[in-house]
Every structure is written in C-alpha cells, then in structure tokens.
Amino acid sequence: MxxxxxxxxxxxxxxxxxxxxxxxxxxxxxxxxxxxxxGIARTTLLEVDAQGSLGVPVGASAPVREYDVLVEHPGVEHELFVSPTLGDSGGEADGAVELHVQLVDPAGRVLVDQPLLLEPECRRTSGCGWQDWTAPFTPTTAAAHRLAVTVVTVDVPAVHLLVTDPEKTDGPWT
Incomplete structure (x- = not known):
C-alpha cells in the first residue's frame, strides 16, 4: 500500500x-x-515450569519438586501433562531424560506413579526437545493432592507441568 x-x-x-x-x-x-x-486456560488446576536439574552435580541425589494440586471435581477424569523443556538455555536435547512422576491423594493413595524415559525428538520449526507425556487420572476427593516430580537426569533445565480438569470453568486466564 x-x-x-x-x-x-x-x-x-x-x-x-x-x-x-x-x-x-x-x-x-x-x-x-x-x-x-x-478454553484450555480455564480448565487448568496447575501449570508451572518446574526447576529441573541444571547445575546438580553428577552423583548427587536427584532433585524432587513437589506441588499441591487442588482438586475441585472428584470422580471426573483429569489429565496430567509432563514435558521436559530447555527453558531459556538455547540448547538442544542430546539424550534421553529420566524422570519419576507421582501423584498422591490426601489419604495417601497413589493415583499416578510412573518412571519415565523421554527420548529427544526433533520438530521442524522448534529444533530438538524431548517427548511429552500425558496421563489420565480420576481423583476421589475434593482436596489438595501432592504432585512430585523427580528429575533423575542431570542438566535438564526445566519441566513443564500441567494438570487440567475438564469440568473446571473458572481457571486463570493466561
């Protein structure tokens, strides 16, 4: 013009x-x-970029990151999404990432207990990162549940965590 x-x-x-x-x-x-x-943001119970294992010395115990997930709709299938990320490091994934994910309800019942080995994958537009992992779970109590992520592999910058509830309609707008 x-x-x-x-x-x-x-x-x-x-x-x-x-x-x-x-x-x-x-x-x-x-x-x-x-x-x-x-639509996605309003169903979110928890979304965080958890600190990974960047800077943890080899041989040191793996860092465990814990978060409270406040469940509002028991009996409804929720979804847990886990994605190791490179954060702002600017690098690329060069090997598999080992994680352990556990979700426990207030009574101590384990809803998710999964060791993960996520391989690198290269996408056309965003370079090489790691595979994502998703798991459905159905809580039985409307209360705070404990999500724990253990980053076993050294030098993983961050882990993106997302827990959604399809019946939630008043989540934060992001």
Whole structure:
C-alpha cells in the first residue's frame, strides 16, 4: 500500500483488495487463538515450569519438586501433562531424560506413579526437545493432592507441568 501511495500520490488510486484480505485473515487467526487459549486456560488446576536439574552435580541425589494440586471435581477424569523443556538455555536435547512422576491423594493413595524415559525428538520449526507425556487420572476427593516430580537426569533445565480438569470453568486466564 505504501508503494502504491508513494508512486501515485493519492489514496484514491490505491488497490485496497489485497491489504484488506490480509487484515481480515490476520484478524480471524487472532480471534481463533483467543477462543482456543481461554478454553484450555480455564480448565487448568496447575501449570508451572518446574526447576529441573541444571547445575546438580553428577552423583548427587536427584532433585524432587513437589506441588499441591487442588482438586475441585472428584470422580471426573483429569489429565496430567509432563514435558521436559530447555527453558531459556538455547540448547538442544542430546539424550534421553529420566524422570519419576507421582501423584498422591490426601489419604495417601497413589493415583499416578510412573518412571519415565523421554527420548529427544526433533520438530521442524522448534529444533530438538524431548517427548511429552500425558496421563489420565480420576481423583476421589475434593482436596489438595501432592504432585512430585523427580528429575533423575542431570542438566535438564526445566519441566513443564500441567494438570487440567475438564469440568473446571473458572481457571486463570493466561
């Protein structure tokens, strides 16, 4: 548009079709992204980038990161998502990551107890990272549950944790 105005000198001579189509398409993409994200954000019980094992000396005990997950709808299948990330390190995944994930209810019943070995995977647009892992679980009590993630592999910058409840409708907008 700028080139057209600069070349002809008047706004009446500008071809408005292509810029208008671009503006409409971009607006529709923005509206679509807005509609998708709030749906996910509003079902979130816990979302955190947990500190990994960066800087932990080889041979030292593996760091355990613990979080409270406040369950509001017992009897409903929830979802736990775990994804080791490179954070802001700017590197790439060069080997498998070993983790242990455990979710325990207030009575001490174990809902999830899973050792994980997540291999590197390379995506076209975002370089090489690690595989994600997802597990369904159904809590029986509306109370705080304890999520513990043990990062066994040394030099993993962070682990993204997400717990969702499909019946929750008032989660934080992120």
């Amino acid at each position: 700028y080139a057209q105005v600069r070349g002809t000198g008047g706004l009446r001579d500008v071809t408005w079709g292509v810029p208008a189509v671009i503006l409409v398409v971009c607006g529709l993409f923005g509206i679509g992204a807005y509609w998708l994200d709030p």
